[in-house]
Amino acid sequence: MIDIERRRALKAGGIFAAFAAAGLLPAGRARAAWNKAAFEGKTVQEALASIGASTTAASDDVQIIASDIAENGAVVPVQVVSRVPGTTQIVLFVEKNPNVLAGIFDIGPDVAADVTTRIKMMQTSNVAAVVKADGRFLASVKEIKVTLGGCGG
Amino acid sequence: MAARTKVAVAAAACVAIALGFAGVAQEKDDAAKGIEAYRQALKDGNPAELFEMAGEELWLKPAGPRNASLEKCDLGLGPGVVEGAYARLPRYFADTDRVQDLESRLLTCMETLQGIDTRAHVEARFGTPKKDELVALATYVAGMSKDRPVDVAASHPKERAMFELGRRMFFYQAGPHDFSCATCHAQEGRRIRMQDLPYIPAKEGAAAGWTSWPAYRVSAGQMWSMQWRINDCFRQQRFPEPVYASDMTVALSMFMAATANGSTMATPGIKR
Amino acid sequence: MANPMRIRAAAKDGITEVRVLMNHEMETGQRRDASGAVVPAWFIQEVSARLNDKDVMSAQWGPSIAKNPYFAFKIKGGKAGDTVSVTWVDNRGDTRTDNAKVT
Numbered sequence: 001m002i003d004i005e006r007r008r009a010l011k012a013g014g015i016f017a018a019f020a021a022a023g024l025l026p027a028g029r030a031r032a033a034w035n036k037a038a039f040e041g042k043t044v045q046e047a048l049a050s051i052g053a054s055t056t057a058a059s060d061d062v063q064i065i066a067s068d069i070a071e072n073g074a075v076v077p078v079q080v081v082s083r084v085p086g087t088t089q090i091v092l093f094v095e096k097n098p099n100v101l102a103g104i105f106d107i108g109p110d111v112a113a114d115v116t117t118r119i120k121m122m123q124t125s126n127v128a129a130v131v132k133a134d135g136r137f138l139a140s141v142k143e144i145k146v147t148l149g150g151c152g153g
Numbered sequence: 154m155a156a157r158t159k160v161a162v163a164a165a166a167c168v169a170i171a172l173g174f175a176g177v178a179q180e181k182d183d184a185a186k187g188i189e190a191y192r193q194a195l196k197d198g199n200p201a202e203l204f205e206m207a208g209e210e211l212w213l214k215p216a217g218p219r220n221a222s223l224e225k226c227d228l229g230l231g232p233g234v235v236e237g238a239y240a241r242l243p244r245y246f247a248d249t250d251r252v253q254d255l256e257s258r259l260l261t262c263m264e265t266l267q268g269i270d271t272r273a274h275v276e277a278r279f280g281t282p283k284k285d286e287l288v289a290l291a292t293y294v295a296g297m298s299k300d301r302p303v304d305v306a307a308s309h310p311k312e313r314a315m316f317e318l319g320r321r322m323f324f325y326q327a328g329p330h331d332f333s334c335a336t337c338h339a340q341e342g343r344r345i346r347m348q349d350l351p352y353i354p355a356k357e358g359a360a361a362g363w364t365s366w367p368a369y370r371v372s373a374g375q376m377w378s379m380q381w382r383i384n385d386c387f388r389q390q391r392f393p394e395p396v397y398a399s400d401m402t403v404a405l406s407m408f409m410a411a412t413a414n415g416s417t418m419a420t421p422g423i424k425r
Numbered sequence: 426m427a428n429p430m431r432i433r434a435a436a437k438d439g440i441t442e443v444r445v446l447m448n449h450e451m452e453t454g455q456r457r458d459a460s461g462a463v464v465p466a467w468f469i470q471e472v473s474a475r476l477n478d479k480d481v482m483s484a485q486w487g488p489s490i491a492k493n494p495y496f497a498f499k500i501k502g503g504k505a506g507d508t509v510s511v512t513w514v515d516n517r518g519d520t521r522t523d524n525a526k527v528t
Contacts, residue, residue, distance in 0.1 A: 034485050
């Protein structure tokens with residue numbers, strides 16, 4: 001089922017990872033291999049460094065849409081919408097998770113800068129969305145409380 | 154002068170306490186709203202759909218010594234009629250001369266149509282492959298009654314008897330804690346941590362429970378059928394484990410379904 | 426072959442909204458089983474989507490994405506009858522691709 005181009009991209013993983021970290025790959029066409037360094041980062045800072053983000057600036061144009069409270073941390077719906085022009089990547093972090101980096105979404109010319117997924121949260125934590133646009137990194141943070149569910153329902 | 158000061162202080166204290174309570178009440182409201190928003194967000198894209206798909210495949214797949222599918226299974230509306238069948242269960246079946254719920258009926262069909270000895274399915278623990286099959290099938294069939302009205306009138310004498318047995322079981326105190334279903338589910342306005350406990354002896358509460366299972370439980374990432382839910386209630390009460398699809402479990406389902414008669418099926422649900 | 430995904434794709438006002446439910450454990454590698462042994466990490470690492478023959482979306486995931494992942498995104502363009510195809514690859518090299526018609 002996997003086509004030749006993807007097989008080549010996966011094989012050349014090492015080089016692609018480096019290019020992707022420097023933001024040189026156009027999103028969507030040739031996929032970067034999985035960014036191991038970023039996903040193994042123990043803190044948000046480490047993970048950000050691995051995606052080439054040395055500094056981030058807060059921005060109201062990056063919006064995290066999620067309930068303030070998650071009844072159960074196993075499944076927490078999160079939507080990130082970026083109104084920053086030239087958005088090419090949306091990166092999602094869960095500060096207090098053992099796996100801090102949740103996902104990197106490549107926003108190419110054919111998709112809107114609007115993604116929704118569900119994350120796991122080990123405990124009440126800040127969730128951060130970092131958007132890459134024109135070489136700059138803009139961020140927004142939201143605290144999501146996690147309750148432990150009860151015995152029924 | 155002193156008396157007026159005292160009254161003024163007392164009045165101020167009262168206001169402060171009232172505001173304090175209001176603050177706490179506001180916090181509780183915000184929490185409830187937050188949880189409600191969370192539950193709403195989960196509704197679109199219920200992983201239960203993955204189990205419905207798996208169940209439908211199992212329904213169509215030839216299996217057992219007779220190498221037959223379940224497509225001729227009679228769930229009460231005639232052989233092979235799946236749409237709307239769950240909304241009318243449990244019910245009396247003439248071919249087995251007893252009242253059966255969905256999961257009990259699935260076992261019957263596996264035996265009679267497919268020639269499978271279902272003892273291994275009955276004994277299998279929830280979360281193991283043989284039970285997973287039954288849960289997937291139950292999710293598929295139940296999902297085909299979504300938005301239908303619950304139509305369980307308990308009119309046949311055996312249905313009536315099962316309803317009465319279920320009601321007795323519901324109020325029956327046993328186990329080391331002297332719990333009954335009623336301990337949690339027959340008191341208005343109660344909850345355990347963040348889950349509201351539906352008042353099951355009345356229609357609204359019975360409906361809250363009966364119409365929302367089978368449900369996907371996000372905490373465990375598991376799909377639970379009503380038999381699993383009842384099994385776990387027994388465990389929580391420290392009762393002996395009920396036999397899968399036994400009369401007692403069917404009786405409890407009968408009690409809930411008939412009490413919920415007329416409400417709308419919302420299954421498959423999604424829960425914490 | 427891994428379990429099928431559930432994909433819904435609906436076109437409206439020039440945008441095709443795609444919603445996917447994937448069947449995957451998304452095991453973090455943090456848990457221990459009953460005998461105390463670590464349950465190995467097993468999770469989707471790459472996700473990609475196409476509209477007809479064009480790559481439109483890609484993502485990299487880690488185990489902080491929930492079990493049986495839900496993923497929704499919006500393709501600019503697309504119309505009823507087009508095909509949306511979604512692929513995932515996990516850390517074991519296992520992969521799954523499913524298609525759906527845009528309604």
